Amino acid sequence: MSEVSTPEQNHSGSVSASVLDVPDSRMSRATGVGVLLLALLTFLYGLGSLHILGNGDEMVYAQITRATAASGHWLPLASDMPDMVNTKPPLLFWQGILSTDWGHQWTLFSLRWPSLIWTFLTALLVGLVAWQATRQNLTASLLAASLYLGFLSTYRYGRPFLTNPPETFWVFLCFFVMLTWRPWSFSSRFIFPTVIGSIAGIALLTKSFAQLLPIGVALAWWHLYECRWNWRTFLFQRAPSLAWTAVLALGIFSLWFVLDPDPVAIWKEFVVSENIGKMSTAHSSYVEAMLWGRTSIWGLCLGWFLNAGLLAFPLLGTMVRAWQHRSEATEEEKFLWILAISFFLVFCIPTQRSGRYLLEVMPAIAVLMVIHWRRLLPQAFLTTLIASGVISTAVAWISLALARETSGDIFGWCHWPILIGSIALPVVALFDRLNWARYAVPSTLCVYLSLSSFAGIFDGPLGRFSPAAIATAANRVVWVPENFRAAAELERMLLPGARVRGYNTALSHTGPENMSAGDLVLLVLPLREAALNEAIGSRIELASRHSREQLFEMAQGRVWEHLFCRQWLLPAPSIEMVPP
Template identity: 45%
Template sequence: MKRISPAAWRFIYYGLAVVLAVFTYFYALDSAHIPKNGDEFPYTHITRLTAESGHLLPLQSQLHGMRNTKPPLLFWQGILSTHWGAQWTWWNLRYPSVIYTLLTALLVFLLAHRLAGERRSEGVDPVETGFIAALTYLAFFSTYRFGRPFLVNPAEIFWFFLPFFTLLYWRTQAFDSRLIVPLLLGVEVGMGLLYKSFALVAPVSLALSLWYLHQRQYRWSAFILKDALKVAITVIVALALFGLWFVFDPDPAAVWREFIVGENAGKFGAQGGSYLGHLLWGGSSVWALLLGYPMNAGLLAFPVAALGWVAYRRPLSDAEKLLWIWMGVLFVVFCVPSQRSARYLLEAMPVLAVLCALSWQRISRWAFVASLLLCGGVLVLLAFLSWRLQQAMPGEDLYSAGYWLLLLMTATLLLLGIFHARTTRLVTNVVVLLVMLSLAAFLRPFDGIAGNFSAGAQRYAAGKEVWVPCDFRAVDEGYRFILPGAKIHGYFAGAPLSVGELASRYDLFAVQLPLQTPCDGCKIIGERLEIRGRHSPDELKRILAGEVFEQLFVKELLIESSGVSQVAAKEEGCR
């Protein structure tokens, strides 16, 4: 029997790792508790109302000052994937996001494979480098957090990475093309603008100009004579595509007022203080943005930080210089608005994954060990919280043997990577993916029987007005999946209200209480387990002081009141 070569074993290993990554991204996609951004709720709200209107335009919303908050392509995507709202589930809203993310990972694989192929003489394996790049991109926590929910990020990252992929993958022919490639780039960028904003044409056009200029070895005359028109064609086509929104929307004045002025120009204001003060100090400073790339990498923050040192210490290839230019342009451009966030650097994360893969063997092993130790800390926390939660709910079988086996398997692979030097780089991405899968498995009970109201409670609430707590705009959209058929309204949960105060205002309402707190005298229709995602500064201090379990987990009661005394109009708290 012919022995399988080490190269074949590696190929099998990476193939299984890709299967794990795909499974991780689709697992629990219908969950209300996946890592995400709060913008998913307003986008879901706009999509639902627009679908109910029967027209693609104008966009519909009941949120104050939040209708044309993004171009229409995301909302049309949601309308299409839910069949005009007929299949209204988180899964239907989100699966196109995962497809976009996996397509981006495929582009990352292809580009890393192509660039590594130019270094075969150095002993670099192009196939392995491609796999490392794709797995690294999928192991970034920002990819997991923003690449699965119903957000603009998965699509915008794909469409804004595609032009740079096109130029670098077909480098000579693409850079020399006078018309076809510039037109193609314009369509690619235009699709990104229709998902995100016309403002993204600024960093994209600047980066493209610098790429063409670099290709001309920084000879300005050659760039102006031969390449400036190409960039102009790309920009004109992209903006023309974006301009179709104004052409087809029945109310273009509202688009201008709400999106161009309100959503975009508003980000250049001082935001409650001096522009220079916000630039240099605080959570929205340029220094906070500088940490954006390692922060986006999540558990891979240490290898990403080490990559900068590696790039500084050695000569870069032409392709690597171009990739660093795109990352630098995004950072510089997004230093200008007064709102600065690591989220604005997401478009560069595919490029960062390629750069990591190309320098994977040069990055210090201790950077990977640090990431594995960080993964170990997360596993310990998950195990502790799982045990505490099971202890607090002895009557519920929250976590199966399979869950604990997953934690054990992840820990075993993690220890192998720490103590066996030859496997450290090999297993790091897989361990990170397994930790993210463990996180999803830990949260799964909150979507099962324990995390949902009973079928009887759902039938009781169907057709009735139910008031639910809101700590972010449009959070009530999530309750439409929990209480299907109910008429959902939101009350503002920022100011704590007692059960008695809520009972005097609402006939049927949901309220969150600590797990061990009784509700004496309450007519409880239903009860479910919930995990809190937003905390006040005081609650965050308590978490840091050790009250992790007490501040994270609550029970949510669905209560009917017979003593409503306030008959005045009730204000919506989610709008």
């Protein structure tokens, strides 16, 4: 995609090139296809890993899916945790039930592969919108799809068993339909409002009825802009169609209440606790929570760049260039900015603000970045290349150190070539200044690939219990310390046949009070701790959820103390003999 990468400057020194000027050559198309194939490889590699880059909610959803499948019924949803049953609408759990064949194929890969399908379908929509927004430029279309797949948020939330992949697809599909069939989609009184309402209803069933608010605000703003801010036209011609769309979407969502035998539980657990509860705050006032703290609106602003990850500076450059060239913005660009701003403004309202709430509009951000891609300064891409090289080098250093620590060939044959390629690509790019942009997305994808390859060693013998330990744990209760809800669910993959139960990590050196003498317990100790004579088995684990102090100490070089640990499988009575 070299034709997309080099900015052209006018005599005054300002960047004036636009993606609309890009020659759509065969070479650039072939390069774009190659980057997409690299993205596919990156997203597939380690998809069934125990340590996929994701979110702790995945195990909560997996636990609900497993319990519901075991019940033999689609509804009501079931859970081992009484207070975590109706935490989300049923579509995600039904997806998991089908992909695992009602729990008979209970693997992480079986749970996750549908997420990959949703993510790449969204990337397809991104490419199609970019194709339309850039006068059918296929090179720009391929770049937009690869940019979306290169976002950290897409890689982190677009692979695990989470609500985000299907939700993002269905939400963005609403606006894709409106843009693709414009102006008929805006002037339609029934057909398109019905189509959009149906799509939005499915989107609500994947996440929450609350999603209707940002969708509705964005659609209303689009209609207002389309009718040139004529409020009379909007109120008498457009508003009734929007109202029908909202009613239909809510009607589809309400099927959950109709089909579930216990709608009162849904109201209490999902509507009141899960959704209305997000308006509560630990601060003394709502305004204070909005302006200060981790969940302030400033934190939400930062969410755009955290979602972009290594492409944060190109995103910042896009915002600057979009403002500078706002008078030249096309209709498609204006609609996409309205979409992004609408979601941001709506999600400033709840007190629990998070960059995850912006995931649904990251596809629009990818298209906007393509529109201004050739206007960006080379320094924006230089930050991506330097950061990619630094991270890949750090992964290589930790890999070498871990190999020495374990005194064995623990990495697969492909790990070192992946690391060499991940380091070499940004280094080579530094000597090709005119084409830095060409290397930005591939370098980012290579970082993800190197991280996944490194985490893959914990899927092998190093990170698993021995067959003898698995046989010993079969049909016995195994107590697992949890630093997040349902975190023990992962141990079911490691100890098939065991009756896994979680307990608070604060009791990790004493065990839960209701533990019996015949039970087993997992104890987590530092990697370099001496072996326990009473242990049935052990495995090396990547530590998670580090405190600020631990992250600071790791930055000072104390990596081994906090990044790795060892899980010991012990008979319950033995835990009292282990010194704290």
